[in-house]
Amino acid sequence: MEGSSVNSSEDRVKKPQISEMSKRSSVSSAESVKRTAKPGVMPVARVSGPDALSRKRVEGKNGTVSSPNVVKSTVMGSSLSSNAAPSKRRNSTGGLAEKQSVSVTKRQDSATSVTGKRITPSDPSKRPVLENRRTSLPSVASKPSSRVSTSETKKPSPVPSGIRSSRMSPKSDMSQQDSVKKPSVKSSLSVSSTRRTPSSSLDSSSSSNLKKTVSKVSSPLARSPSVTSRLKSGSLSLSVDRGSLSGRRKAPTSESRDSRFIMLPQVEVKASDDVRLDLRGHRVRSLNASGLNLSPNLEFVYLRDNLLSSLEGIEILKRVKVLDLSFNDFKGPGFEPLENCKALQQLYLAGNQITSLTSLPQLPNLEHLRVEENPILEMSHLEATSILLVGPTLKKFNDRDLSREEVELAKRYPAHTALCIRDGWEFCRPELAADSTFRFLVEQWKDHLPPGYVLKEASIDQPFEEDACRCHFVFVKDRTLSSDSELVLKYQWFVGEKTPTNFLAIADAVGEVYWPKHENIDKFLKVECTPIVRETEYPSIFAVSSPVAPEQVYRKICYMMCPTDLTFYQLILTVLSCTGTGYPKVLNMDVRGELVEGNVIKGYPEIAWCGGTPGKGVASWLRRRWNSSPVVIVGAEDEEYQLTIVDIDSSLVFMYTPVTEEGAKGEPQYAMTDFVKAAPPSVNNVRILGDAVEGNTIKGVGEYFGGREGPSKFEWLRENKETGDFIVVSTGTAEYTLTKEDVGRRLAFVYIPINFEGLFIPFQAGRGICINSDSESKARFWLLLQISFVIPICYDYSDSLCTFSCCSDFGLYPAPPKVSNLKIIGDIKEGNKVTITAIVTGGTEGSSRVQWFKTSSLKFEGENSLEAVSTSKIAKAFRIPLGAVGYYIVAKFTPMAPDGESGNPAYVISERAVETLPPSLNFLTVTGDYSEGEMLTASYGYIGGHEGKSMYNWYLHEAETDLGALVPDVSGLLQYRITKDAIGKFVSFKCTPMRDDGVVGEPRTCLGQERVRPGSPRLLYLQILGNAVEGTTLHVDKKYWGGEEGDSVFRWFLISSDGTQSEIKGATTASYMLSCDDIGFSISVSCEPVRSDWARGPTVLSEQIGPIIPGPPTCQSLEFLGSMMEGQRLSFIVTYSGGERGNCSHEWFRVKSNGAKDKLGVDEFLDLTLEDVDGRIELVYTPMRKDGLSGSPKSVVSNVIAPADPMGVELIIPDCCEDKEVFPQKSYYGGQEGEGEYTWYRMKNKLHGSDLMNISNACEDVLIRGTTLTYIPLLEDVGAYLALYWVPTRADGKHGEPLVSISNYPVTAALPVVSNVHIKELSSGIYSGEGEYYGGYEGSSLFSWYRETTEGTIVLINGANSTTYEVMDSDYNCRLLFGYTPVRSDSVVGELKLSEPSVIILPELPEVQMLSLTGKAVEGEILKAVEVIPKSEIQQHVWDKYKKHVKYQWFCLSEMGENRSFESLPSQRSCSYKVRLEDIGRCLRCECIVTDVFGRSSEPASAETDPILPGIPKIDKLEIEGRGFHTNLYAVRGIYSGGKEGKSRIQWLRSMVGSPDLISIPGEMGRMYEANVDDVGYRLVAIYTPVREDGVEGRPVSASTEPIAVEPDIVKEVKQKLDLGSVKFEVLCDKDRSPKKVPGVGSLERRILEVNRKRVKVVKPGSKTSFPTAEIRGSYAPPFHVELFRNDQHRLRIVVDSENEVDLMVQTRHMRDVIVLVIRGLAQRFNSTSLNSLLKIET
Secondary structure, eight states, rough: HHHHHHHHHHHHHHHHHHHHHHHHHHHHHHHHHHHHOOTTOOOOOOOGGHHHHHHHHHHHHHHOOSOOOOOOOOOTTTSSSSTOOOOOOTTTTTBOOOOOOHHHHHHHHHHHHHHSOOOOOOOTTTTOTOOOOOOOOOTTSSOOSSSSOOOOOOOOOOTTEEOOOSSOOOOOOTTTOOOOOOOOOOOOOEEEEESSOOSOOOOOOHHHHHHHHHHTTOOOOOOOOHHHSOOEEEOOOOOOOOTTTOOOOOOOOHHHHTTOOOOOOOOOOOOOEEEEEETSSSOOTTTEEEEEEEETOOOOEEESSOOOOOOOTTGTTTTTTTEEESEEEEEESGGGGGGGGTOOOOEOOOTOOOOOOOTOOOOTTTEEOOOOOSEEEEEEETHHHHHHHHHOOEETTTTEEEHHHHHHHTTTTTTHHHHHHHTOOOOOOHHHHHHHHHHHHHHHGGGGTTTTEEEEEEEEEETTTTTTEEEEEEEEEEEOOOOOEEEEEEEEEEEOOOSOOEEOOOTOOOHHHHHOOOGGGGEEEEOOOOOOOOEOOOEEEEEEEOBBBOOHHHHHHHHTTOOOOOOHHHHHHHHHHHTTOOOEEEEEEEEEEEOOOOOEEEEEEEEEESOOOOOOOOEEEEEEEEEEOOEETOOOOOEEEEEGGGBBTEEEEEEEEEEBBTBBBOOOEEEEEEBBBOOOOOOEEEEEESSOOOTOOEEEEEEEHHHBBBBBEEEEEEEEETOOEEEEEEEEEEEEOOGGGGGGOOOOEEEEEEBSSSOOOOEEEEEEEEESSSOOOOEEEEEEEEEEESSSSEEEETEEEEEEEOOOOOOOOOOOOOOEEEEEEOOOBOOOEEEEEEEESSSOOOOOOEEEEEEESSSSOOOOGGGSOOOOBBEEOOOOOOGGGEEEEEEEEEEEOHHHOOOOEEEEOSSSOOOOOHHHHEEEEEEEEBOOOOEEEEEEEEEEESSSSOOEEEEEESSTTTTOOOOGOOOSSSEOOOOOOGSSSEEEEEEEBBBBBBOOOOOOEESSOOOBBBOOOOOEEEEESSSSSSTOOOEEEEEEEESSSSEEEEEEEEEOOTEEEEEOOOSSSSSEOOOOTTTEEEEEEEEBBBTTOOBBBBOEEOOOOOOOBBOOOOOEEEEEEEBBBOOEEEEEEEEEEEESOOOOEEEEEOOOSOOOOEEEEEOOEEEOOOTTTSSSSEEEOOOOOOTSSBBBOOOEEOOOOOOOOOOEEEEEOOOOTOOOOOOOOEEHHHHHHHOOEEEEEESOOOOOHEEEEEETGGGTEEEEEESSSOOOOOOBBBBOOOOOOOOEEEEOOOOOOOOOOSSSOBBOOOOOEEEEEEEEEETTTTEEEEEESSSSBBBBBBEEEEOTTTTTTTTEEETTSSSEEEGGGGTTSEEEEEEEEEEBBOBBBOOOEEOOOEEEEOOOOOOOOEEEEOOOSBTOOEEEEEEOOOSSSSHHHHHHEEEEEEEEEEEEEEOOSSSOEEEETTOOOOSEEEEEGGBBBEEEEEEEEEEEEEEEEEOOEEEEEEOBOOOOEEEEEEEEEEOTTTEEEEEEEEEESSSSOOOOEEEEEEEEETOOOOOTTOOOOEEEEEGGGGGGGGEEEEEEEEEESSSSSSOEEEOOOBBBBOOHHHHHHHHHHEEEEEEEEEEEEEEEOTTTSSOOOOOOOEEEEESSSSEEEEEEEOOOOOOOOEEEEEEEOOTTTEEEETTTEEEEESSSSSEEEEEEEEOOOHHHHHHHHHHHHHHHHHHOOHHHHHHTOOO
């Protein structure tokens, strides 16, 4: 109910739109047909069904002419009209592409042209500006909200000449079936809606919308839905014929192209920049242009909205997956470069001028192809052509899934069709394609065939796996040719891919016959035939086969040829689609029979069993009412179904699921009928009930048939004794009370059946009654029955005999249309929508009309006192206008019959006057682009009286949640041009409605969904400031616009006299100094504006100035480069200007203190020497231009040249040895050297850096050893470093910086030596090595330890480098040696000395301190022996590393008393022992012995237990076995221990999921339990209490199952009945409820159990003598519950309360479970009754 109410409400909203949209699309489609279709070939739409009358009127106006011909078109577009006006190119947003940026006004006009009117909330297809508007907008007709398909009955097609079968019987002549459904042009009905309703069910809202739209279409191309059944696949969804609403074949005119949008792909933002290229709208003209940066790594390339006309350069994109070339200037041929794009998956070519796709290469991965907005759409069956060209990988065409009709159509063309299309073949119908393509190929080959021969056939049989496939090349020789030469044919077979491309030669396949292999399945075969005449080979011809079919296809074809009339080619296509799957498939299905109440209809499916054994399918019937979803008809599970009164005005759906004998189910298919009509009203079994005695009331009854019964009429007639005629004595009631006047007379009862539509046929029953006056008061009577329908019968009464005679015919009498129960529905307020409802009787209602008025009086005084507020319309909804405020609303309803007859109008007046609303806004939107400089326009809808001066304000927000800042300049305006300060902020518009009387309403704010973007950067003007003279600095003067300016890019250009322009390298700033290279050129500057976020704008070039003239030769500046000091090198820097530089000259002079000058040279540099000290240097420079003109010389004089400071350049001390004199190496610079100062130092540590320079104060151990240039080291200097401190001194006594040098190595001494090396044992496992050292001061001598194995090998022990050594694990069973390497303090190493080997090293023997037993000495427990190891580290280590194994042995006490003896248990040799039952009362003993890896064993250790005690009874691994459904048997299993088991107890309980409570199941104490429907939803819990033989109880253990589920077959049945909400069951009731009596068949009576969402009722059926009576009736409120009987699976008890209960019986347990689950399901689902209450369980 909810779904239907929602749909109806949506319909009320959508009706005005669809009506208006259908009018516009009908006009546009009619105009389009006049422009595109050829005269005389316009197919006439077939009209049938209830819409025939309206459609005939449409056709009468259009006057179309039918023709059997088919419109032909070619892929090359040759059929396009040559005088068609060229459409303007537009971009992806719907506007026209201009050379300059489009203004804000034009953008708004463009948007207005698309919508057709201002966007209002009543039009849901137009979204407000709150939605994102990016580069592309959705198409108005891209995805219709409702889809309806008009299927066609497909006729068989002949076998193409290119396909044969060598296995087919010669008797099967398939060539006669030559009828093919002609392609029809479909109307371009574009219905847009932003609400996308799902198509998962047969939603009537979509179909109703479509019917209302189609009925008003004036285009002759509109096709009416077929009256016959339609085959649909999949679920019960209302699928759409792709193309019935899309208008994909309709050629778009320039007007239509500019008035609609299409949805283009969004940029893949997740892809990285190295695989994505987005150049949309960059006005790119060529793919080879610089700056495109095309690379082979690109996968997503977006080039739409550009000026491309050629694909040259696209070859580099070898990995591209998505290529968007929409809205460019491509015109057709030229797609060959795409051949390298093998990975291409999506190709977008919309919005171009493409007239042909013949050059489109084979792309093996292409899935999406879009060519909207192109002239090629003129071609019929463009989609089928694209499927042929692209191949099976194509999944979507023009943003829609492939049409099933177009796919099937493409399959009916020969395999070589795509090759012919690419060569220019003209597309034609599929039944003509085989001959047409053959003639086309012959026309190409005829000039290369052998002379005198004509090719009559070139074909290949249908290839099957591992079966002979033969090719047929038939040449006919010209009879006039007198030549004895014989024609020889040479063959070569090729195998291709799943498309007829990329053929590879098959080795050794050179004969006429080829046997396809398994790997050839689904691939195409090709044969090249080379004709040879007189050893002359002519060019080859070829033939292409269909895909190779598996071997089992032949068997399927032979099987399917018997029951169907499909052609061989259709069978191949069908079988190939399902071969080998084993799942059957429905090929066709229809419903036959007249759709009139009472008739029997039958569904006829045609099935391909696809390898399975034919079985009985599952059939079901569903009833679909108007504006509702299909509902399953209970019990209608056969292929035949008899229509009932419930089916009237409903459409029946026949659902069929094919099922094989193996149980494989195919995909369910369904066929839907038209709406069922009611039968003409009639009545049967008319009779009179009651005793014919005066004073009694008698009643006339009859069985009515013929739709819903309306106000049927009843008449009672009494016989006139004198005349014998019958006179009416009572009308309008079926009862009559007998009076005194009736005594002795006969009475007649007349039953005139009238249906709900007002049609009636009179029926009469006569009953003669004679009332006697005797004491018994008994009467004789006879009954005369008359039923008049086609040939009514009159009666002639004479005593007890009755004669029949024919009378004149009677017809159906439709009552005139009449109105009743007229009401106005809705709130009577301004702007609200009200609807008029009424009940129209008198036949079927036609187009009744409604007119609305207003009046100031509540009393109706006639139509003249009313003021009309609308015209008379069919629509029953009306929106109250503003002018009706304060008035009463009056509706005039004029009923109309379908034939145009009108009834008397009825009026209804509203109960109160129309109230005005407070001022408010019903919608508020802001349109425009949120970009700097763009214009935002606010629009709103005002309601609430006459609008006054409403207030408008614009705000800027930093975030969406803040209050925002007012923009004062635009207050009171509806438009706002975005300024620079709004960039990065949100813009909102606030409107406060105000009525003309000053009342203010609630303000409303519309906030933009995106932040304001900065405008595209651009320059408003650009110019150069400065003179065009060499040496002048030019500056750029510009004005920037478009956000915050960043680092704009400047480039300076030189323009030669011939106009050649060259860029000045390195000139990238806003200023530039003219150089001599610029002379003679003009100069200009370009600026590419760059925003702060690196966005770039169009580059602007300034006007050029010049030509540039040279200046006089001048030395602008001259200066020295270098230091004025002895030893330095001087050069100079000069700046020249004045044309091209010539041979300029310069001279160096030395100026002495007395003023004398010495010329030094003319080199580029000058080295200062000692002679220049205390003098000056002068440089004279003379500029000269290239033409010889000299300028004025310029000179510069330096400061006085200073001498260099004395310094030591180098000081090195060689290696120092004891008693050897050291001679240091030194080097001096800085004038004449004098007597320097020397100091020798000795130190223990080597100094560096500042410590070395301050050596005297560096540390305490520094000692002065000498003050001369040389020094001899002494004994105490050994091991120390020597350093020399030198102060260089000039001859004039000036000291320079001291220089210190230190020796690289200490003073060396004698070589070290060691002797008497030996080993000493310090303690257990610890050894020490010793030796005597000699050779100066001992340094860090090296010690090492070695291990000598039993084989005599000596191995170094790593890490043992001290004098002591602790034995390790690896030393055991080996000997040790000590090594001593002497090392002097200066690290000089002596010779290694080894000691003698030690004794063999072994570890301690492992010991067991004691042995203990863990565990209880109780039966069933596990005893474990545990060794206690000594706590010493050595023993712990020995046990960890050298324990080989521990041997255990268990003993059992065999003799008690003083001489106890233990008996060995041979099998018990592990550390653990499980106490057995026979060990009770006896002691156990365990012994262990430890053995190490060296073969040594320890002393044995033992432990004993106390006498063994019996264990406590317990149960382990308790579980419940069962399948989990409510009809299964469950068993408890577990492992018992603890002595001998006694009488253990088991209790079964239930547990609700999520609840800790347990519910006991009375009487269930056994190990087995059979579940029932009471257990559904509960977990079964079994509590097992183990009991020992002596009565000792163990701990109870429980186990539970998962929640018990209902059997799947019962679930499906219960779910269907719960969805219905009301179910009836046939049950049996025990008449005798005494407990002692066993119920039998004789004591049971039939009852009807009625269950619905609110209550349960048990009804006793009526009989001939009684009416149906309700024995039990009650709701689901507590204490209502349902009880089951565990001892009887057929009984149940329904308890309403303590006084009302009933025991029922059913035939099967299955039926009982269904009844109980349905009752409990409805109680829980609709009445919130708890499950415990239904089970009568106290929680």
